[in-house]
Amino acid sequence: MEHSATEEQVQKVIETLVEVGYDVHRSTGVTHTVLGAVGVPRQPLDSTQLELIPGVREVVRISEPYKLVGRTFKSSDTVVDIAGVKVGGSEVIAMAGPCSVESHEQVGIVARTVAVSGARVLRGGAFKPRTSPYSFQGHGEEALRWMREAAD
Structure with a gap:
């Protein structure tokens, strides 16, 4: 999303993604918000439809199988606690x-x-x-x- 995107603009994108069947993972950082669309949509959604929504900076299609653990949506480390052992x-x-x-x-x-x-x-x-x-x-x-x- 654009640095200046309003909460209403962010919500519009989230609603659009949820409407077609995606789960949305939101990451709000210091300078901008990144929305990750995860899953298989019930109906196709052309990325240009999203790019036309005010506040959208860029749409990047990610096809790697590690969307949830990659650095694209969350730049900080993910730490998992396994019985007191911190992994990550x-x-x-x-x-x-x-x-x-x-x-x-x-x-x-x-x-x-x-x-x-x-x-x-x-x-x-x-x-x-x-x-x-x-x-x-x-x-x-x-x-x-x-x-x-x-x-x-």
Whole structure:
């Protein structure tokens, strides 16, 4: 949006986007407001329709799959708290674990090794989607329970 865009102009753009089916993520900064249209619209919306709305500075189509975590809409870091471990801040957080959780015993051994090596988060593949129904597809929820127990 233009630096001088009024709240009414911003709301008009939001209403237009919501009308066609987008979720709108608003980021109001010091110098301007950025509106992110996320999702698949129910009906097509040409970007020139938005550019004609007073207060709109520029319309940029973003097709990257990481719209919600990229810097286009929010320039500050996103920090996620995982049981007291802050991921996304200034500290590098090591996460380690098996690609595929195979057994309760394996998770226990790996968890101890991960902790001794300094990693702060245990991760592991509990669900392994495969193209063949006959291939190992992971232990699922049972594997998640093993990992929770090892983390405690």
